[in-house]
Amino acid sequence: MNTLSLHAAAAPLRVGIAGLGTVGAGTVRLLRANAELIAARAGRPVVVTAVSARDRHRARGIDVSSLAWHDDALTLATDPDVDVVVELIGGSEGAARTLVETALSRGRPVVTANKALIAIHGAGLASAAERAGVALAFEAAVAGGIPVIKALREGLAADRLVRIGGILNGTCNYILTAMRETGRGFASVLEEAQALGYAETDPSTDVDGIDTAHKLAILAALAFGRPVDFDSVHIEGIRRIGAADIAFATELGYRIKLLGIARRSDQGVETRVHPCLVPNTAPIAQVEGVFNAVVAEGEFVGRVMLEGRGAGAGPTATAVVGDLIDIARGSLVPAWGAISGSLSKLTSVPMSACRGSFYLRLDVRDRPGVIAEITAVLRDCGVSLKSMLQHGQAPSALPDESVPIVLVTHETREVAMQEATARIAGLDVVVASPVMIRIEAG
Amino acid sequence: MNTLSLHAAAAPLRVGIAGLGTVGAGTVRLLRANAELIAARAGRPVVVTAVSARDRHRARGIDVSSLAWHDDALTLATDPDVDVVVELIGGSEGAARTLVETALSRGRPVVTANKALIAIHGAGLASAAERAGVALAFEAAVAGGIPVIKALREGLAADRLVRIGGILNGTCNYILTAMRETGRGFASVLEEAQALGYAETDPSTDVDGIDTAHKLAILAALAFGRPVDFDSVHIEGIRRIGAADIAFATELGYRIKLLGIARRSDQGVETRVHPCLVPNTAPIAQVEGVFNAVVAEGEFVGRVMLEGRGAGAGPTATAVVGDLIDIARGSLVPAWGAISGSLSKLTSVPMSACRGSFYLRLDVRDRPGVIAEITAVLRDCGVSLKSMLQHGQAPSALPDESVPIVLVTHETREVAMQEATARIAGLDVVVASPVMIRIEAG
Known part of the structure; x- marks a missing residue:
């Protein structure tokens, strides 16, 4: 010693x-x-x-x-x-x-x-x-100046975590926040973010969710004490989120966030990165702009949330020098919280085995029987509908012009929803690619 | 090693x-x-x-x-x-x-x-x-399951913090949250909290701010790298907060929280515990019920917020065992982040040297000239008024019945406000003890 x-x-x-x-x-x-x-x-x-x-x-x-x-x-x-x-x-x-x-x-x-x-x-x-x-x-x-690695590896080391996740990419959170605040579309806000230096000239690592997935893989390994497994992370980005989705989410009492989520279940660990609808009232919904936040949930500790700047010279340098101080002090904690031989054998659960509830936005022809056709597909796939949002067509609309409808499901199997979405996309009355967004408690 | x-x-x-x-x-x-x-x-x-x-x-x-x-x-x-x-x-x-x-x-x-x-x-x-x-x-x-000591002593060790503080007592936060949600008064909500086990039979350590002050003294010592100094903490509790104050705060766009705040200035470190009006939009205003939250602000790292359960068997045991794991690993960090001889000599700043803006609620007789009298005192003390809230008297009110008015000041010196409040309390037209609450950005 x-x-x-x-x-x-x-x-x-x-x-x-x-x-x-x-x-x-x-x-x-x-x-x-x-x-x-x-x-x-x-x-x-x-x-x-x-x-x-x-x-x-x-x-x-x-x-x-x-x-x-x-x-x-x-x-x-x-x-x-x-x-x-x-x-x-x-x-x-x-x-x-x-x-x-x-x-x-x-x-x-x-x-x-x-x-x-x-x-x-x-x-x-x-x-x-x-x-x-x-x-x-x-x-x-991970998460710049927020000492989340230390919190997981040391501070919460005694607890068995059941869930870890959060807003891990400031660029995406900035874009989604600006879309909500201005009502503008993804492309226009991305362009502005690039001009301001919040997004790279090639933004794909950020907006396609890769950066979030890297960080989530690291958090999941630490949280669950198992070898890091980037390849098992399911990854979706935010490019397909439209101004209409932001507006519908607001109307339904949600905000759209790109989350990285890792959850432990009886089957193993699911790790996934995708846009989510989170209730307005969830603490993570309040995390806006370039800020990052991580929520850890443990059997003994309950929910702990850490929030701060996820990037930038100052916050990131604080984290680098914090590590140097640990090394100078002679502290030596295994990189993943336990030595390689002591890590758990928890397997990765594929996305297809996940469950959740879903938001589905469709552009449909405004014809009699459309809703019946769509809800029949949901029923056939075993997906139970919780609510539906359909606004009357504008008086100036042409006959047969498309109208948006939004469906919200009860909790169901991911595969059932994927199947239903694919079938609905193939219906004649559906005029554009459906937008499916998962709903998370936050 | x-x-x-x-x-x-x-x-x-x-x-x-x-x-x-x-x-x-x-x-x-x-x-x-x-x-x-x-x-x-x-x-x-x-x-x-x-x-x-x-x-x-x-x-x-x-x-x-x-x-x-x-x-x-x-x-x-x-x-x-x-x-x-x-x-x-x-x-x-x-x-x-x-x-x-x-x-x-x-x-x-x-x-x-x-x-x-x-x-x-x-x-x-x-x-x-x-x-x-x-x-x-x-x-x-401090703050039960939130690993805030480790975050300050190790995670943020590289940065020079300028401010540390937050909601450090779940009992007070539960009471203030319940007062806002139900419109009931302090005594009635306290009684309920005692029945639910959220408050002790003798609640004074919690509601008089002592517990928050203990925790703040510890956080301030860690944040500013100086010897712990409990005696210098200014302490006020929440007993004098009335249902009227909660209602006025809501009307003004604030929530009332008992905060512990430590701030480093050119003169040294101010440490104070008192109820505060914080803007609804501040992240700390969203921390409700028995939850705790700590906000640290550093020159390089910016603002970091940590939130979670501040008490209870599970969260507190997680913290205790986290410390045991550190000891088992052979880690040895000085209790206050640096050995006693290396701590800074930063002095404590008395409350009288602080500055801020203030909320002042008065019960006054509804007579001509009352406002003139009160604002003259403020002017004489050098306190500048930002806004005033006065609701019309109920039609059924008796002549000379008292009415509440609320004053909000611009930033001013604590001593000037104390002086003004004392003088206003002595005016004939003021019928009850004024309630002064400090306003914080969050």
């Missing part, structure tokens, strides 16, 4: 940072701005000694002239003046993966903000860290 | 529990129900070997027959089969204090849920723990 007096007397922790984008530069800035406070809490100074990035001369608002510069990030793993490697390159393969693997194999602890890397290769990397007896820390990979 | 393989092979952590009330019995139950999961996460089994309570034969829903029984809690500190002492007796003095001091002096780590003890004697106890090189852990002392 380490002792406090030993910490206070110890040498500085020397940090090598690979990647000097927003988060990398923010980490350097934070370590410098709060050097004294960080040293007091870490028990010794935490100092950046080396950095690596593509362009040495790019303006970053930080002075790196006193630091060792590595053109090749990989050489950070062997720099004798580096005790811990911070990987902020990004991407699940290539330079980021090689750097982390090399650093761990050389017995150097690693701190990373790389959710794709941890979601996809986290099991093997954790084993490598265990073999080397060093930390692999990734608080910054 | 400890290694993971060492953990896996290590002997069980043997726990002695003093106090078998709701939380004590819940802790035994949790350690047994989740024994396998806890062992995997702790790296070794965590087992209760000894207990102490007043009445050996009381029914508690747990079987203690296999455990060593101590009639005197103090002997847990010397039981050779106890590695760590869990203090759940409560109270800042007497048996609880003696037990914790003795255990630490014998080099035994201590886990406690005792907020009064930590708020009042936490500085000295932390020094004793440091001298012995063992942990003093108290996650369960």
Whole structure:
């Protein structure tokens, strides 16, 4: 066991940072701005000694002239003046993966903000860290400044969680919030988000749900103490959500959120990312704009919600340096909360085995008998209807013009709803692709 | 540095529990129900070997027959089969204090849920723990199952916080929520809360703000890295909040919450507990019933909010066992985030030096010139009026009957408002004690 007096007397922790984008530069800035406070809490100074990035001369608002510069990030793993490697390159393969693997194999602890890397290769990397007896820390990979990894891995470690999930992507939440507030469509709001820097030029990782799925895979592994399993995550994004869906959801007393949800049942663990209708009154419905929120539900602890900024230089750097302080203190918790051999064998439940209630928006021809046709399909598939929303056609409408109707079902099997939706889509009276959105309690 | 393989092979952590009330019995139950999961996460089994309570034969829903029984809690500190002492007796003095001091002096780590003890004697106890090189852990002392101590001491350790606070007492939040939902007065709702077990027979520790102040003192010490200072906390409770105030607050777009607030300014740290008007739209206004919520605000991380159950056997036991898992893992973080000698010298700012805006409810005689008299006092004290609410008198009212008026001020000095309130209270036209409530952004 380490002792406090030993910490206070110890040498500085020397940090090598690979990647000097927003988060990398923010980490350097934070370590410098709060050097004294960080040293007091870490028990010794935490100092950046080396950095690596593509362009040495790019303006970053930080002075790196006193630091060792590595053109090749990989050489950070062997720099004798580096005790811990911070990987902020990004991407699940290539330079980021090689750097982390090399650093761990050389017995150097690693701190990373790389959710794709941890979601996809986290099991093997954790084993490598265990073999080397060093930390692999990734608080910054999920929900930025919200210390959710620590909360799950340590704070709630005593409890058996039954559910974990939340709003894990600020870009999607910003878009959905702006759509609701302005009544505008997805494409127009996305364009604005790109102009404001809230969305990337290629927004697919965010809006198609991939980023949320990376984070959910990590949370689910921690929450349920099982090896991380990104491939089993069911993933849908928000591109197909229309202004009409936002308006209908509001009318029904819901908000639309892109949620990542992992739930433990008798059959195993279901992990899924998709847009959801959540009741207005649910705390998570109140989480708007670029904010993230995670809800954990345990048998003993009940529901705990954590909310904050999920991205940005400051929040993410806070998480990176929090991990560095843990390492400086000598704390060593297994990456997934328990050593690889002690993880559970809980299997993944496919989406087809899930249950829930559903919102279904259809554009139908305004003809007699339409409702009868649709409800017959639902009945044949064993889907029970809870409510229906249909507004009268505008007086100016042409004969045979389409009108929207919205169906809300009772709880039913996912496969039954999929089958019903496919059959309804094939009806002559249905003029556009149905929009099916799952309903969640929040 | 400890290694993971060492953990896996290590002997069980043997726990002695003093106090078998709701939380004590819940802790035994949790350690047994989740024994396998806890062992995997702790790296070794965590087992209760000894207990102490007043009445050996009381029914508690747990079987203690296999455990060593101590009639005197103090002997847990010397039981050779106890590695760590869990203090759940409560109270800042007497048996609880003696037990914790003795255990630490014998080099035994201590886990406690005792907020009064930590708020009042936490500085000295932390020094004793440091001298012995063992942990003093108290996650369960604040906000039950919400891992807020860990979030502040470790997760957000890199950041300089500017503000910490929140809803820290479920009893008060339950009472204020029920008053708003039913329109009933404080006394009637308190009686109901007592019948439901949400409030104690002697409710003063809760409703007079003492419990919130204990927790706030602990949070402020952690957030600002300075020695815990309970004596400097300004404390007001909720007894004087009337049904009229709840109704006026609603009309003005606010909810009334008992908040503990600590803020760092150029002058030092202000710590205060009092009822507040918070805007309906603030996330903390949505935290209702027995739930607790803590909002931390840092220079880099921005705002982080944590919400969950602040009391009860399950949530509190989760926090206690989370601390035990940390100890079993060999983690050793200073009780206050940094060793005693490294804590900051930030001074406490008295309430009189604070600033804010205010709600003031007056019962006045309905006579010409009343408003002029009152606003003249405000002007003379340098308090600027933002808005005023006055409803017409009921047609059935008798001449000279009193009517309520509500004033809302712009931001002003606390002392100026205190002076104005005292002078207004002394006016002939003011028929009852004015109710002054501070307004907070949330």
